[in-house]
Structures are given as structure tokens and as C-alpha cells.
Amino acid sequence: MKSKADVVIIGGGINGCSLAYNLAKKKVNVVVVEKNYLSSGATGACGAGIRQQWSTLENTKLSIESVKIFEKLSKELGQDIEFRQGGYLIAIHDKKELIQAEKNVAMQRSLGLKVDILDVNKINGIVPILDVKGINAIGATFCPTDGHANPFKTNFAYAYAARRFGAEIYTHTKAIGIKTNQKKIKSVETDKGSIKTDCVVNAAGIDSKEIASMVKINLPIIEYRKEIMATECLKPLFEAMVISFKDGIYFSQQREGQIVGGIPIPEERSGFKTIPTFAFMQHMAKTLVRYAPILKHVNMLRHWTGFYDVTPDSRPILGEVKKIKGFIQCNGFSGHGFMISPMVTKILSEYIADGKFPAILKDLNLDRFKGEKIVYEKSVVG
Ligand SMILES: Cc1cc2nc3c(=O)[nH]c(=O)nc-3n(C[C@H](O)[C@H](O)[C@H](O)COP(=O)(O)OP(=O)(O)OC[C@H]3O[C@@H](n4cnc5c(N)ncnc54)[C@H](O)[C@@H]3O)c2cc1C
Numbered sequence: 001m002k003s004k005a006d007v008v009i010i011g012g013g014i015n016g017c018s019l020a021y022n023l024a025k026k027k028v029n030v031v032v033v034e035k036n037y038l039s040s041g042a043t044g045a046c047g048a049g050i051r052q053q054w055s056t057l058e059n060t061k062l063s064i065e066s067v068k069i070f071e072k073l074s075k076e077l078g079q080d081i082e083f084r085q086g087g088y089l090i091a092i093h094d095k096k097e098l099i100q101a102e103k104n105v106a107m108q109r110s111l112g113l114k115v116d117i118l119d120v121n122k123i124n125g126i127v128p129i130l131d132v133k134g135i136n137a138i139g140a141t142f143c144p145t146d147g148h149a150n151p152f153k154t155n156f157a158y159a160y161a162a163r164r165f166g167a168e169i170y171t172h173t174k175a176i177g178i179k180t181n182q183k184k185i186k187s188v189e190t191d192k193g194s195i196k197t198d199c200v201v202n203a204a205g206i207d208s209k210e211i212a213s214m215v216k217i218n219l220p221i222i223e224y225r226k227e228i229m230a231t232e233c234l235k236p237l238f239e240a241m242v243i244s245f246k247d248g249i250y251f252s253q254q255r256e257g258q259i260v261g262g263i264p265i266p267e268e269r270s271g272f273k274t275i276p277t278f279a280f281m282q283h284m285a286k287t288l289v290r291y292a293p294i295l296k297h298v299n300m301l302r303h304w305t306g307f308y309d310v311t312p313d314s315r316p317i318l319g320e321v322k323k324i325k326g327f328i329q330c331n332g333f334s335g336h337g338f339m340i341s342p343m344v345t346k347i348l349s350e351y352i353a354d355g356k357f358p359a360i361l362k363d364l365n366l367d368r369f370k371g372e373k374i375v376y377e378k379s380v381v382g
Contacts, residue, residue, distance in 0.1 A: 070342060249262075264381075318360075
């Protein structure tokens, strides 16, 4: 193991590995330490949907710019990440949701996004299997360039490309401490040895809070327990991801034909219980069949648990903390950290390697929670 690096990244999920790639490409001497294996955190559990339809400017900008990167990423990384653009259809159920959708779409369009509010009778033109009456939809928003990629392939493609540019990635290597001197980073201590560095990136997903506590920084992150399922493979039925903020459901059909989707279980929110529950299966099956009755006889093949790292405003925590020089946050993704990772890590690599400090890093800095006015992301599922 290297005993010295310019930057040590803690966490080998999509954000740790894509940041390693962006830094290594800039000839930064970078090391990633991952306590388990790559994609063993939220990345390997995720739905991997990619949408640009958000209520806040920051999430919308990050996702629009990320989609531009995703469109060329297979070529750039030299591996097929299975990116496809079938769009996202977000159901609107009542007047309140319609008013919010109108605000969102106006803001998204101002940033150049092609997105529409659909009349209720246009919904089945996009997703023929939806029971529009059964779900009480009064309309929907639709963005055709939203999509999906394979989270494992994307995570590993970034890691392999990072290694080609000289990054070192150590799996089964746990960060157990961070040493500082006069409020500056000095080293990362791992269970395999010490790595001297003056820059540490905390990309440890739900464990980011624990990593920050090593240097007495408190991150306002709560873990939300989530379950998600996949059915048997079916013939192609629809291309878009379907979401409802009211019912909390999201589902799409994958390239191989299975339906993948999730829904929050009303009685469960936080805690580290990883065993999937029967309550989820029942609630998901009932709601999915209400949305698409044609799926009534389809078998659910497996389901699993993962965790969101949720911040008070459902926006990520990015950039250097004021209290400790060289301690950079890349966490708090609140359930949408896969889709924005390409742009998030590009911005962070430009900050670390080139000293660039765009306004978005100020807007999403940890210090925003001290301010009086918090801007909440409203377009979140459950
Ligand atoms: C059910 C579910 C569905 C989701 N659906 C979507 C979706 O459709 N679209 C989307 O964009 N996002 C989705 N997400 C969210 C997305 O998965 C995450 O935001 C994203 O994967 C976060 O990536 P990350 O690299 O920041 O964290 P992670 O993938 O969690 O990686 C963090 C890594 O840090 C490692 N680590 C922790 N502590 C240490 C330590 N001490 N030392 C070394 N390593 C350590 C962990 O082992 C882990 O591998 C979903 C999440 C879940 C759970």
C-alpha cells in the first residue's frame, strides 16, 4: 500500500471512484480506500435512474450536466455502462402537485431542459400499461432525455479507468482514523496502514457521518432504510421510469425485461436493519398492480435493502469544510447520488486540482445549514 498520496478518497462507491477517475486524469496522485468491495454501499443497491426533473436549481443543474456526461461515458471510459434514455414520467395527482410541477418545469426549461406537462390523455402514449384512472392521475410531467444506467458497470468502469490513469484503489481497507495538525489534514489511518496526505475526501455514503466525527465535524445526515425489488423478465412493455411523489412508488423496465422498482414502507424510516421485509413485498405488489394491472401475475424474483444518506434539505453536502483545511465532503446524496455523480465529481476534481470554486460549491457547502433560509428539494420519493 502507498504510504503517501496527494488525495485519499474514503469510499469506493460511484462518487469515490468517479472522483478518483477525474483526479487521476488530471495527474493527481490519488488513493481510494474501500472497506468492503466496490459498489458494496448504496451504489450496488440503487435503482440507478437518472432524472433531471428537480425542484431546486442545484439538483437540476447537476443532473442536466451529468446527463451530458452520461451520454458519452461508455465511450470515454471504454466500457458499456448500459446508459439508455427512455424518459421519466412523473404522475400528477392533484392541484397542489400541478402547481409545484408548473414551477419546476418553468425553472427546468429556463436551464434548457426539454420537459413537458402532459395532459392526462397523453400518459398512455408514453406508458401504455399505466391505469391512469386507477391511480387518479390528472396529468404528468415528462422528460425524454432522463434515463438509466447500470450502477455496477458504471462504478467499475470509472474504477478501471481511474486505475489506467494511475489511481490506486484498495478494497477491504477500512479508514479507522484521520490525523490532523493545526486544523490541517495530515494522514488517513487504515486497518492496513497509514497514508500521509493533506487532502481527504469523505465519500463514505451513510458512513460519512462517522468519518466526519473522526475530526469532530458533525454532518446532519440521517440514514433512511429503503427496499427495492426486481421481477422476472417480460417482453418490452414500456421505456420510461414512472414515479409518483404522492404514492412514493418508482418503477421501470430494464433492458433485460425485468421491472425494477421501490416504495417506502409507511412504518419504517431509519435504522440499519438490512433484512428485506414481507411488508415491503405486499405494499409494493399492491401499489404496482394498482398502477399497472397487467402486471398482476408477474413474479417478484428478489428484493433487497439499501440506505439513503439524507440531509435536512435533500441536497448533497459538497466541498471543503471551513474548520479543517483539506477535508472535503462528497456525501448526503439523499437518494439521488448516482445520477449526479459525473458532474459532482468533475466539479470537486476541479476544486481540488485547479482551485476552481463555482457558486454551487458555496450553495451546497456544509455551512448552509447554519443559515436562516434552507432551500428544500421537494421532488423526492419517500
Ligand atoms: C434502494 C435505493 C434506490 C436508489 N435509487 C437511485 C436512483 O434511482 N438514482 C440515483 O441517482 N440514486 C439512487 N439511489 C441513491 C444512490 O444509490 C446513492 O446516492 C449513491 O449510490 C451514493 O454513492 P456514494 O458513492 O456516495 O456512496 P456509496 O455507494 O454508499 O459508497 C460509499 C462507500 O464507502 C464505503 N465506506 C464506508 N465507510 C468506510 C470506511 N470507514 N473506510 C473505507 N470505506 C468506507 C462503503 O463500504 C461504501 O462502499 C438509491 C439508493 C437506494 C438505497
